[in-house]
Amino acid sequence: MKSGDGKPTITDVAKLAGVSMKTVSRVINKEPNVSEALRERVSQAATQLGYQPSVSARSLAGMRSFLIGFLFGDPGGDYTHRVEVALLDRCRAAGYHLMVEQIDAAASDVAARTAALVAQLRLDGVVLTAPITDHRDVLRVLDGARVPYVRIAPNSDDASSPQVRIDDRRAARELTEHLLGLGHRRLGFIKGDPWHAAGRLRYEGFVGAMQDAGAPIDPALVAQGSFSFESGLLCARRLLEHSPAPTAIVASNDDMAAAVIAVANARAIRVPEQLSVVGFDDAPIAQVVWPSLTTVRQPIASMAQMAADLLLARAGSRNGAAWPQPMPRLELDYELKLRHSTAPAALGLAMAAR
Amino acid sequence: MKSGDGKPTITDVAKLAGVSMKTVSRVINKEPNVSEALRERVSQAATQLGYQPSVSARSLAGMRSFLIGFLFGDPGGDYTHRVEVALLDRCRAAGYHLMVEQIDAAASDVAARTAALVAQLRLDGVVLTAPITDHRDVLRVLDGARVPYVRIAPNSDDASSPQVRIDDRRAARELTEHLLGLGHRRLGFIKGDPWHAAGRLRYEGFVGAMQDAGAPIDPALVAQGSFSFESGLLCARRLLEHSPAPTAIVASNDDMAAAVIAVANARAIRVPEQLSVVGFDDAPIAQVVWPSLTTVRQPIASMAQMAADLLLARAGSRNGAAWPQPMPRLELDYELKLRHSTAPAALGLAMAAR
């Protein structure tokens, strides 16, 4: 037992176990070449003293900081939070800690913030979510500092870093095909941010499905949103005021789909009897609006975990040199969630009267 | 200009500026007793080299780590994320970084996780949100390690640490009085977690307002929820099946209030014409449900900022010894948000027919 008031150090553990500092270090780092007897003796001493290795000392002396960074863009967002919790999970399991930083993509100090994070903390790796995944200044600073990073659902598909994503294009296609299969022909679409990968890909999937089905796309029924509920409100009003009105609307995310339902409710347009609506993400809001949203569920936690694992594997390797080749590009499965916001077209008032 | 590939260190800056390491250190830490001329010369050299002080070196050598921790409980949650972004803001402004950790209150390794966070990283301070604010193991570890912490909306009102909150009891009272003022007498209430401060206080406020108004509380109209949308669903069904049904329902948060609206919609009970509903928090869902929710807005960002500032002020002080006395207990203003989910009682079908 240590009597002083300071925290026990590696020296204290070494003394108690009757070995050198270096042996304790080997045990802590799970390095090979330690006899089982010594390993056991050291572990016991560490536990007995409540020894916790100092991250700053390890970071200063060694080649690892045991710190992973998470850089996100949006100030709000359930998506971001879910990614974070999943990252936390993997980091903890690997003995790493998670630093977070928010980057306002439009701010002028983007490079400075990124630099402060990686240079002051010597991060072993960084996880990026859209739209920061494609911010030139951020990527330049990370590349310059040689900090490994993994991008979740980036816009550009280049091979400069590993990425984790779902096939947004195909998911949007399936969603659209679901509506076409219900007999809808006159479909509206609400786009997301154009510089956001998901926004672009989801629109492409919609267009592909429509073309394959020979269904015309009325440009008046395509509105430019920005993923926010408010932008969905504006777009929904525009689409629903158009004549003839669409019988179904595909929104690029659930927030905007929920906005469509809100506008429909306010105008006594019955969903899904008179108007089918689909969203994307399976955000909490999808099950909370009435009727609940048919949408696409992304495996957010799995995506984040894989991102973390890629980084942790590289940080843990003794050389830590480079990414495996070919560059990892993980594509996870999504899931179509059929709920209550979609119904056959032209069922009209018969069903509405149920 | 440094030619090597490593990052510039304090020594490089000192050489370039023609001063000692110690002088550079003084400038970086904004310590007094440096002539203006030298201060300027050092600043320029640092900028020229792109010098970033190593957090681990500073942490190891000095008495500060420049790291603040954020401990939260719930795996999801807009509230948590908003707190985090606000903390990030203040930390960055002060040259600090933010570490996050999630604690599952029911898990067995709560103490270990907390210990790992504070002992390995030597955190300069920790911010806690409910319900972790009142977790015995967490507090014991923090106290034992002498890590200063600030609690946001804790349950217990003891003076062991600073706290930041709104007056939940008074807010719930005002919300209830708003309904009573609209002529409602038969009110239902959906409680939150009993061991969660806000849950208890909001119920007390409700009871107080009812008693003062001489309105009886029907125990059959008080349901025990747990802040989740799902629990709100169950409670709402129970309350609305009761006869005579309530004309208004107070839910302890917006998620549960939204659930009440969902159940009402599903049963063709018109809100607010036949049933008034109020929530608490002004979460995003409040403006997204139809009709939008009358609720109480908490100044979440301000609360988090004040929590961070308390910690940063103490970490920055040279002695860093203790909290100011009396222990800070900051109570911020809330705001009643009157929206579309409340209307006069007994307006009945006249209004419903509009």
Next chain:
DNA sequence: CTGAAAGCGCTTACAG
């Protein structure tokens, strides 16, 4: 399989 020495980049405590 084990260990003694040097050093990571800073700050502290002390001199002047």
Next chain:
DNA sequence: CTGAAAGCGCTTACAG
């Protein structure tokens, strides 16, 4: 107002 020395708690690189 300025600086030289020692040391924070580890890991690296090297011996044995």
